[in-house]
Amino acid sequence: MMDPRTSAQDVMRCDLCETAVVQMHCDTCLVNLCKACVGEHISTDESKDHKVVKFQSRKSTPLYPGCTSHTKQQCTMYCNQCDIPVCTKCIASGQHLGHELSEIIQIAEEKKDKIIKEVIELRETIYPTYQDIASDVQNRMSQLEKEYGDLSTAITKHGEDWHREIDKFVKKLKAEVDEMKNTQLQTLQKHLDEINKTMSDIKDEIDSTDIATGTNDLSKLFSVPHSLINTYRNLPQKLEPILPKFIPGKIQELSKLFGVLSSSSLISDKHGYRMKTTQKSPEAGSSPPVKQLLDEPETVTTIAIGYGQPLNVACLSDEEILTSGHNNTMKLFSINQGSLLKSITIELGKHPSDITVTKSGDLVYTDPYDRTVNIVKNEKIEEVIRLQNWIPHGVCSTSSGDLLVIMVSNDNKQTKIVRYSGSTEKQTIQFNDQGRPLYSSKIPVFFMLIFDKHCYITENRNLDICVSDWRANAVVVVCQAGKLRFRYTGHTPTPKNQPFYPRGITTDSQSHILTADDNNEVVHIIDQDGQFLRYIDCGLSEPWGLCTDTNDNLLVVENGNRKMKKIKYLK
Structure with a gap:
């Protein structure tokens, strides 16, 4: 049982x-x-x-908590000011005189309700979100395994291609060695044949003179030519073969010729995941309202800025605009009043290649002559980054507070983007998945000296990195991790039927990408996926530097007439 x-x-x-x-x-x-x-x-x-x-x-x-001050007393009240349970003796002692008191049951019920709501949120929203995140990370890891495998395969294939080319080159060099050897041997053999013939002639002469001198027949003696020996005293020329030399290339430089790997990185994006919920998230709630493009953009303000070559513009605020050009002075203007507020002058003989404003409102500029990136704080210039083998050009301050700097190598053969946190390098973007350069190189020295910069750079709201690469006649957009998203090479027909020459680049609250085309004297507007939307054509004269303010007004400096325009293009 x-x-x-x-x-x-x-x-x-x-x-x-x-x-x-x-x-x-x-x-x-x-x-x-x-x-x-x-x-x-x-x-x-x-x-x-x-x-x-x-x-x-x-x-x-209810089991009331015991009082920590009075033994064997239960706390039936709660002091809201001290945020602790209290017993009747605590209240009678006057320790909580004038404090707001509540019944502990009421506080407990409120706390219970809050905990229940939090548990429901944990169970129904947060935990499923973490499940999705875990699944996403697992998928990323699987994708990473595949992509790294593809990368290794590409390197192996490239190595095999190199082996084939090296084998062919070795065979070609050895054939050239054999040909050179045969040519020199043939020449020396011909020379040897001539020497042997002369030796045979000399021997014949010796034999005939021996007969002439060994007889008493005087006619034979007089038949021997005069100065017989002079013919042979002039010795033949000496042929000294000079062998070719094999000068091997430096093994140490082979890696540069074979190819290089850009550095890998993991970018931390605190806004990368969103809570799994059917309710509108805080991020969605803070999304900007949708704005439509105006049928006809209109010029709101025009300011003469007085540079020989105005190149750059940045918004310090909706009222204050910073500009720079081909000299050592940066100017601060009041856009509404059209007046010069202040000038910032750096050392004579230097000038900023690009300017940007940080989230805290500080001016940052690149100096290609000094190979530095500098920040202006309280009217004092501080060096943030100093480069050795690279020349900085475009710069932008990101939403995370990092700096993106686009730079060209000293030998003028490579271009890359480096992300900095302060002066610390966090990320390098230079090659696509096939190991080919993302950005143009071999910039003519003339252009480097005159314009100092062939690429402008900005960050979009979706954290894409947008570069106007005028030498490549393209806008190159990569995601935050540095993978190529698209290349925009202009739109046909162009207003002046000229090649697309992108200069300044900026974005707006709608994630539109705007780039100046000084060759066609317009501004292109494309969406975040590279689709052409329209031109801004307000009688611009060689538009160059661009920026947008918080109200999505476009600020553009014109290199042709040394002016800056504020243009409204969104409703």
């Missing part, structure tokens, strides 16, 4: 006698009791105020 005390199908038994069926429950001690054991349980510890109820009503009696 099955033991009723151990059977899994048995009813609950009293915790004291372990035999009788449970009928009562002590809410104070959390003990299950039969009616017969109630008295025994209470008498075991008479110091407690035992709350014995029917088993069906268990947990109905």
